[in-house]
Amino acid sequence: MLYLSNLIYHPTACPTAILKAINLELAPQKLGLIIGPSGSGKSTLLEILSGLAEPTSGGVFWREQELLAEQLQQLAGLVFQFPERHFCGGTILEELRLGHPELGSERVRQALSEVGLEHLSLSAQPHALSGGQQRRLALAVQLIRQPNLLLLDEPTAGLDWSMRRQLVNLLAKLKQDWTLLVVTHDAGDMLAIADSCWTLNHGELKSVDPAILKAKVQEPQPAA
Numbered sequence: 748m749l750y751l752s753n754l755i756y757h758p759t760a761c762p763t764a765i766l767k768a769i770n771l772e773l774a775p776q777k778l779g780l781i782i783g784p785s786g787s788g789k790s791t792l793l794e795i796l797s798g799l800a801e802p803t804s805g806g807v808f809w810r811e812q813e814l815l816a817e818q819l820q821q822l823a824g825l826v827f828q829f830p831e832r833h834f835c836g837g838t839i840l841e842e843l844r845l846g847h848p849e850l851g852s853e854r855v856r857q858a859l860s861e862v863g864l865e866h867l868s869l870s871a872q873p874h875a876l877s878g879g880q881q882r883r884l885a886l887a888v889q890l891i892r893q894p895n896l897l898l899l900d901e902p903t904a905g906l907d908w909s910m911r912r913q914l915v916n917l918l919a920k921l922k923q924d925w926t927l928l929v930v931t932h933d934a935g936d937m938l939a940i941a942d943s944c945w946t947l948n949h950g951e952l953k954s955v956d957p958a959i960l961k962a963k964v965q966e967p968q969p970a971a
């Protein structure tokens with residue numbers, strides 16, 4: 748269980764807090780979805796949850812235990828927005844083993860098969876893959892570390908309709924084994940598979956019922 752208690756992030760240079768007293772609970776093997784416009788604080792929250800930034804006050808807990816940034820780096824795996832821009836391995840194998848040269852071929856195969864890329868050659872270049880395959884590889888790069896919590900920043904951004912659908916299906920499958928927290932400015936794709944939802948506006952997080960949001964998205968639009 749991930750649990751955030753009154754988490755505040757307020758860099759001294761900022762006139763107002765970027766994240767304002769955030770409370771959140773996410774159960775294991777669930778997909779949590781945070782929806783907020785650009786600049787609302789989504790990526791900042793993921794940076795804190797992955798141990799890349801420290802909150803000003805409040806805590807991040809995992810099963811009752813409060814975690815420091817260093818422990819969060821171990822616990823969480825963050826897939827950045829447009830993760831393919833950060834690929835630096837010359838081959839799929841290098842990309843998966845970056846920072847973990849000790850990982851055996853069994854773990855490599857397992858990570859690729861979790862994201863449906865088991866048919867690819869380990870010597871293929873990450874940059875030569877399709878957009879959808881690159882997103883899957885970026886997920887595998889985090890899954891190979893077997894994190895307790897998988898954090899995804901705008902996972903469908905920049906993908907076409909069919910690739911978005913494939914990625915949503917993959918995330919639905921992954922939540923059978925992993926705990927996922929997704930942030931997005933566009934709820935449309937992900938609502939169908941979300942177990943819990945929140946909106947984030949100017950750093951304020953509010954819980955919303957996914958069913959109510961789904962009904963809103965499906966409402967017939969007035970004729971133009």
Ligand SMILES: Nc1ncnc2c1ncn2[C@@H]1O[C@H](COP(=O)(O)OP(=O)(O)O)[C@@H](O)[C@H]1O
Pocket residue numbers: 758760761765783784785786787788789790791792
């Ligand atoms: N370290 C920082 N210092 C000052 N401002 C920051 C810092 N990090 C993020 N911001 C500001 O915080 C707000 C939230 O940013 P961000 O988390 O990137 O939002 P989102 O991912 O929802 O688009 C923005 O206004 C951004 O400019």
Ligand SMILES: [Mg+2]
Pocket residue numbers: 789790791828900
């Ligand atoms: Mg962002």
